[in-house]
Amino acid sequence: MERHAARRAGWALAISGAAGFMAALDNLVVTTALPSVRADLGGTPADLEWTVSAYTLTYAVLLMSGAALGDRFGRRRLFTLGVLLFTAASAAAALAPGIEALIAARAVQGAGAAVMTPIGLTLLTAATPPERRGTAFGVWGAVNGLAVATGPLIGGGLTEHLSWHWIFWLNVPVGLLLVPLVRLRMAESYAPDARLDVRGTLLVSPGLFGVVFAVVNVDAHGWTSGRVLTGLIAGGLLLVAFLWHCSAHDRPMLPLRLFRDRAFSGVNAAGLLMFFGMFGSIFLLGQFLQNVAGYAPTEAGLRMLPWTGMPMLVAPLAGRLADRVGGRIVVVCGLALQATGLVLYALTISADVSYAAQLPALILGGTGMALYFAPASALVMASVPAAEQGIASGANSALREVGGAFGVAVLGSVFAARGGYGSPQRFVDGITPALWIGAAGVALAAVAAALIPRRGTAQAAPAPAREPAGV
Known part of the structure; x- marks a missing residue:
């Protein structure tokens, strides 16, 4: 029995990890391929930005709805549909005849990722014994960290040696392999007596769409433009209505x-x-390495590996440590290290700073990020009843995506107000105050994590698994 449980947990980790890897990879893999995409398909700079933003937009907007659908109609079933949708959209992106078709395919990709990511984490929780969840989340975090770290490198390598189409074709065989494995190796599960909150879905999805749409347009149109203000106000009102609905409804989403x-x-x-602090800072630091230090995109990605690649090394160890001492203290230490890394970068950065001088800040920030990821996922799942782990995962993922979008917008606005792209010194003048704000955001995150009570590290019981008739 114990061997069977370990095998089931191993398969759940492999399947959910592969799906999470694809979803995280496609958030970043297209960035280094944009010049080749433009050469083949044409399009304005705004069109190219939307090949990135369309994925982020649908992913952030549909995370909660995807988790809720899985709770109601079956997590394994919806996870499979999410993988199929993501795989089909990847093929459509590779075959896109024009930039508009590519943007549409990227939006559908994001929808598939929004379904499979939170449900995959819930299925992993259900399949893993409580005493091993920290380690499992550590490996899952390392796999997602690998995708974040190698996204620009994979995109640049495939584009340079094959073509940009292969950054999307890469997903197709993986997705087709996952579908039968999900059916054969993962048990179906539902949230007990789950019902679909239609009104809540109709409020939260367009509400998140309005807010995220506004934020991704800040760089091109500014905070005071009609497009951005309309999105923020309309989306904010819908989200307020959603919160009022959730407070008054007996069975809200x-x-x-x-x-x-x-x-x-x-x-x-x-x-x-x-x-907020991490995404905004990485967004600007990646450009610093190219625009000021003079590295090519692939070279800049390699030099960011001490930060973005650290989860591959540290996250599994962080998971084991969380199993022993509790996730709260590991998360607080990780956030404190990351904030320290950003402070060190803000103190060190200059127009002629050497890469060796940047390295300590990159290592501190990367180690802190790695210590955060795995225990944070375990804390989310442990803080709610097993029946509500699906929606908890979706809500947590949605809040993090919104935080990342706001981080890029706010830190980008600070950068533009205090500096710019005109010269290396102007770039440094803009990025320095932005890094201080990013560090403040991560430091506040450490304070929030420190307020988590010790009981929050207790592991929740796994969600009951059952095989419905006819499935």
Whole structure:
């Protein structure tokens, strides 16, 4: 029995890890291929930006809805549909005859990723014994870290040696392999007596769309443009209506009572703030290495590996450490290290700074990020009843994506207001205050995580698995 449980957990980790890898990879893999895409398909700079933003937009908007659908109609079933949707959209992107078709395919890719990512994490939780979840989440975090770290490198390598189409074809055989494995190796599970909250879905999805749409347009149109203000106001009003609905409804999509638990509210606040500081900073530092230090995109990606690649090395160890001492202290230490790395970068950066001088800040930031990821996922799952782990995972992922989008927009705006691209010194003048704000955001995340009570590290019981008739 124990051997069977270990085998089931291993398969769940392999399958959910592969799906998470594809979803995380496609968030970044297209960035280094944009010049080749433009040469083949044409398009304005704004069109090229939307080949990245379309994926981010649908991914962030549909995370909660994807998790809720899995709770209601079967997590394994919806996970399979998510993988199929993502795989088909990847093939459509590779075959896109024009830039508009590519943008549309990227939007569908994001929708598939929004279904399979939170449900995959819930299925992994259900299949893994409580005492091994920290280690499992550590490996899962390392796999996702590998995707983040190698996304620009894989995109650049495939584009240079084959063509940009292969950054999408790469997903197709993986997706086709996962579909039968999900059916054969993972058990179906539902949230007990789950119902689909149609009104909540109709409020939260366009609400998140409005806010995220506005944020991804800040760089091109500015905070005071009609497009951005309309998105923020309309989306914000819909989200307020969603929260009112959740407070008044007996069975809402997102039970607000979950946020009365200090563990759940603390880890979600920490995630939002951490992604705010991390994504905004990485967005600017990647450009610093190219525009000021003079590295090519692939060379810049390689030099970011001490930060972005550190989860591959540290996240599994962080998971084991969390199993022994509890996730709270590991998360707090990780966030403190990451904030220290950003402070060190802000103090060190200059127009002629050497890469060796940047290295300590990169290593500190990467180690901190790695220490955060695995224990944070375990804390989210442990802070709610097993029946609500699906929606908890979706809500946590949605908040982190929104935090990352705001981080890029806010730090980008600070950079533009205080500096710019005119010269290396102007770039440094802009990025320095932006890094201080990013460091402040991550430091506040550490404070939020420190407020998580010790009981928040207890592991929740796995969601019950059952095989419905006819499936």
